[in-house]
Amino acid sequence: MSDTPAAAPAASPLGDLFTGNAASLAVRPPSWSRQARPLRGLHRWFSGALLIYLVTELLLGAMAAYQYWGFRDLQSGAEWDDIQYTVFDLVSGLGSGGFGIASLVLFITCIFLYCRFVYRAMKNLHLSNARGELMEPAWAAAYAFIPILNLWKPHQAMRQIWRSSVDPRAGARNPPATFWGWWLLYLAANGIANISFRMTMESGGFGEEITNLDLYVDSFLFDVASSIAMVGSILFLRPIIRDITDAQDTLSAASEFDA
Numbered sequence: 001m002s003d004t005p006a007a008a009p010a011a012s013p014l015g016d017l018f019t020g021n022a023a024s025l026a027v028r029p030p031s032w033s034r035q036a037r038p039l040r041g042l043h044r045w046f047s048g049a050l051l052i053y054l055v056t057e058l059l060l061g062a063m064a065a066y067q068y069w070g071f072r073d074l075q076s077g078a079e080w081d082d083i084q085y086t087v088f089d090l091v092s093g094l095g096s097g098g099f100g101i102a103s104l105v106l107f108i109t110c111i112f113l114y115c116r117f118v119y120r121a122m123k124n125l126h127l128s129n130a131r132g133e134l135m136e137p138a139w140a141a142a143y144a145f146i147p148i149l150n151l152w153k154p155h156q157a158m159r160q161i162w163r164s165s166v167d168p169r170a171g172a173r174n175p176p177a178t179f180w181g182w183w184l185l186y187l188a189a190n191g192i193a194n195i196s197f198r199m200t201m202e203s204g205g206f207g208e209e210i211t212n213l214d215l216y217v218d219s220f221l222f223d224v225a226s227s228i229a230m231v232g233s234i235l236f237l238r239p240i241i242r243d244i245t246d247a248q249d250t251l252s253a254a255s256e257f258d259a
């Protein structure tokens with residue numbers, strides 16, 4: 001596929017995405033570029049936002065569980081006093097109002113920081129001639145917004161970044177199983193949240209009157225499941241971005257710069 005000279009038979013027949021051919025890799029080993037930008041500061045912002053988002057999702061999940069229990073308790077004919085009604089109304093208001101809006105804002109913030117992190121990490125690897133199969137930095141970030149492709153491409157991009165960051169001379173080390181935990185739980189969380197949203201719409205939960213109370217109440221169980229899945233996804237993702245940041249910090253401190 002490439003114009004690799006016969007003098008470099010040991011080079012990969014696929015070549016390299018940075019230089020265009022395997023022969024140049026035999027001469028130019030990976031070396032941290034002076035143009036590469038450190039990830040540490042961006043990592044702090046991203047990791048911090050993820051942690052706050054995790055706490056918000058825990059609270060939303062707890063509120064959804066309380067609302068489900070409250071509705072079922074009332075449906076069973078239980079008698080509540082004024083305090084119980086007040087607490088239930090407060091939790092319902094916070095779940096659908098303040099915390100719900102906060103969760104959405106934090107989710108958008110995390111997506112923005114994810115794109116910046118992925119772009120910068122991938123760009124650093126391109127600039128530093130790291131080996132491995134690597135997509136273009138702009139596409140690595142943009143895939144998060146492209147329907148269908150966003151079901152697997154962001155996961156692929158993060159795997160490529162991890163491999164070439166921890167193993168820049170070969171890009172062949174296998175990432176930990178936590179990669180699948182992060183991504184599958186993330187897809188599950190969004191899929192379940194979408195089901196809950198549709199259930200709420202069909203039950204009249206967004207209107208002035210609920211037309212199907214059982215369907216509306218059951219939607220809270222899906223909210224709980226979505227929050228649990230998202231919390232699990234975040235718990236897997238934070239060590240992944242930490243490992244990538246640590247690996248690139250090590251490369252920056254130990255590798256010779258390109259002339």
